[in-house]
Amino acid sequence: MHFLEQAPRHLFFTGKGGVGKTSIACATAVQLAAAGKRVLLVSTDPASNVGQVFGETIGNQIKAIPAVHNLWAIEIDPQAAAQAYRDRIVGPVRNVLPESVVKGIEEQLSGACTTEIAAFDEFTALLTDPALTAGYEHIIFDTAPTGHTIRLLQLPGAWSGFLEEGKGDASCLGPLAGLDKQRAQYKAAVDALADPQRTRLVLVARAQRATLREVARTHEELAAIGLSQQYLVINGVLPAGEAEHDGLAAAIVQREQAALAAMPDVLQSLPRDQIALKPFNLVGLDALRHLLVASAGPQTACAVELPDRLDAPSLASLVDDIAVDGHGLVMLMGKGGVGKTTLAAAVAVELAHRGLPVHLTTSDPAAHLAETLEGSLPNLTVSRIDPHAETARYRQHVLDTKGAQLDAQGRALLEEDLRSPCTEEIAVFQAFSRVIREAGKQFVVMDTAPTGHTLLLLDATGAYHREVTRQMGSTGLHYTTPMMQLQDTRQTKVLLVTLAETTPVLEAANLQADLRRAGIEPWAWVINSSVAATRPSSALLRQRAHNELREIDAVANRHAQRYAVVPLLQQEPVGVARLRELAHPEHGNG
Known part of the structure; x- marks a missing residue:
């Protein structure tokens, strides 16, 4: 896999929901740990299932994964982080401002941007605090911040006045009002993200025209703010061999190959890997060890019992x-x-x-x-x-x-x-x-x-x-x-x-x-x-x-x-x- 060659300390996986970010991040962690590297796996995905993948309850504290020597993991709960954020900002004004105004502020702080910035607030320490991460040779992040979030964090520290004077009106800027103290740490984190010697960004996509267009936009947005060290992984590509005796499989193979051939130009120049669609669920160590290799996997795609007809409304x-x-x-x-x-x-x-x-x-x-x-x-x-x-x-x-x-x-x-x-x-x-x-x-x-x-x-x-x-x-x-x-x-x-x-x-x-x-x-x-x-x-x-x-x-x-x-x-x-x-x-x- 190209994205694993001479891997820097930080690997960030990003992409739309359902493309396989978490599975690939976990498989990468397992592979690096097997190579003798001490690895910390960090998830900031609101729909995270890292714990489920390893069969472990992980949570918001760094925890060793017993079944994998050299591997530790932490699941940052973005919703909990966002709630703590809201409490920190709304608390001081709760009994000062009218209830309708407080509710308006709370709604400003309930969007996806707030959740993402709150999660970023949680993991900046993992990017910048040597005392926390000195023992790890690689830190792998499941879900990277968007270009919008990073640009917000690069802007001057004038958020509080901007909001208090009502200049922003309905706004995603709310969470930044209380962040002046962290601004130096945020700058260090953004610098670490933009340094190709320290960080590699892995864009995960599927072989679908719409998904590839979306990932091309993500690539350009992040490259424009200095995150240029990017790799592309096309996940879940149906093997051509499946098309031999199945009309649907043949059509999927043809559709995927056409999408890859028509891939946006900005993606063509990126180092690229392709991962075949697997028949097995990506849960458990056996599955993770086989995800990034071209073998049949821990279970063969043997005869599976399916109902003659799916009993569901049309x-x-x-x-x-x-x-x-x-x-x-x-x-x-x-x-x-x-x-x-x-x-x-x-x-x-x-x-x-x-x-x-x-x-x-x-x-x-x-x-x-x-x-x-x-x-x-x-x-x-x-x-x-x-x-x-x-x-x-x-x-x-x-x-x-x-x-x-x-x-x-x-x-x-x-x-x-x-x-x-x-x-x-x-x-x-x-x-x-x-x-x-x-x-x-x-x-x-x-x-x-x-x-x-x-x-x-x-x-x-x-x-x-x-x-x-x-x-x-x-x-x-x-x-x-x-x-x-x-x-x-x-x-x-x-x-x-x-x-x-x-x-x-x-x-x-x-x-x-x-x-x-x-x-x-x-x-x-x-x-x-x-x-x-x-x-x-x-x-x-x-x-x-x-x-x-x-x-x-x-x-x-x-x-x-x-x-x-x-x-x-x-x-x-x-x-x-x-x-x-x-x-x-x-x-x-x-």
């Missing part, structure tokens, strides 16, 4: 229930890479096929979806929102208004705040909100929705109410703000999209909790791209399908009020016929 059955009302807003939400855009199109096509008027609105940068559907189906209209244009417009508006009176330092802080992931969500949702009003007389199906945290920030700042009031003018008509509409299950149905894998299901459960905090109850879960729903003949795919059954059961019985399972198709689901196939798996899988 997407068409969910659409039946949605269609009853004749109109309404349908929002598809989920983490990146789970297929929200495709499923939004499938829901829209199903509704239109029933003779119902549908407006599908998407922020999908791949305009081929809109082109495929445009004019091809009665009752269906498609609009596409350009996230980059909307975000640029929103940023400029904020800089022209809030930023007009700021000095250079204040403006720099505001500009960085506007690079937060929340900013794009707000900008795109404001564009979507112009379409939402149509849901009173037809179906509006929305792909890519903001998180509950972003919705609460928008509502707290009055952005919804001001926008709606401006649009309604002095008509005197009764109106409902988008937030009120989203909270009303008679008007809005939220569908959470996930995959039948451990990390994506955990992330969807976290998103559900986030939405519930905003008073929005998800209506259903959709498990996308399921191998278990396809009756595969490939031994490896049958084992993968067997592994999915546990996650499908968790969604059905623990997380969701109602759910559907959508099969992985042999062909990319583009075009009306294939989109309908997603909803009707009984029609075949071709």
Whole structure:
């Protein structure tokens, strides 16, 4: 493996949920420890399962892994770290400021940025304090901070005044208000990250076009701030040999090879490794020892018993229930890479096929979806929102208004705040909100929705109410703000999209909790791209399908009020016929 050659002291693994960061980080730790190196494995992943992988309870203290000589591990709990952070900042003002203001501050501190910065606060000591880590030759981090987080930590120490004067309004900057004491330690940590002699960043991806585009953006963002020592690992590539007697496996191999051939140019120049998809669950030492080598693994992909037919509701059955009302807003939400855009199109096509008027609105940068559907189906209209244009417009508006009176330092802080992931969500949702009003007389199906945290920030700042009031003018008509509409299950149905894998299901459960905090109850879960729903003949795919059954059961019985399972198709689901196939798996899988 190239990324292990002459490995520096720090190895950071980063990538979207479900791509295999934790498994690769753990396997790397085991391999280095086997080579006689003293290794510390650090996880800052909110959906961490490092303890599960080793069969050990680890927790927030450095602990030796008994089964692996030379290996120690620590799991930093980002949620606990974020809560401690919130308590530290909100505590002093709790009985000083009005309760509504305190609640607003708490909401500012409940987003993903806060959690990430709080976790970074926890592990900076592991990067900079020799007394803590002197005994370890390698420190491996499962999950690296984003470029946005690192840039925030590089900016001047003027956060407290910036926030106290209200210049930031709804903001991700909250957690930095109490950090002036740590600023020197943060600078040392960022310096360590940017030093290729000390740190190597490993980008983990899957052989999928969308995932590779995402990792290319991550690469450019981190390289722009000095983290240039990057390696690329393509994980979970289906071996070509599996394609011999299985049409689905053959289609997957062809699709993956096409995605790798069309990889963005910025990734082509990076040192690259490829790890084959394994039939076994990546839990336990045997599995970890075989992950990074090209052997068959600790268990052969022998005959696996699968049910003749997966007894789970189809997407068409969910659409039946949605269609009853004749109109309404349908929002598809989920983490990146789970297929929200495709499923939004499938829901829209199903509704239109029933003779119902549908407006599908998407922020999908791949305009081929809109082109495929445009004019091809009665009752269906498609609009596409350009996230980059909307975000640029929103940023400029904020800089022209809030930023007009700021000095250079204040403006720099505001500009960085506007690079937060929340900013794009707000900008795109404001564009979507112009379409939402149509849901009173037809179906509006929305792909890519903001998180509950972003919705609460928008509502707290009055952005919804001001926008709606401006649009309604002095008509005197009764109106409902988008937030009120989203909270009303008679008007809005939220569908959470996930995959039948451990990390994506955990992330969807976290998103559900986030939405519930905003008073929005998800209506259903959709498990996308399921191998278990396809009756595969490939031994490896049958084992993968067997592994999915546990996650499908968790969604059905623990997380969701109602759910559907959508099969992985042999062909990319583009075009009306294939989109309908997603909803009707009984029609075949071709």
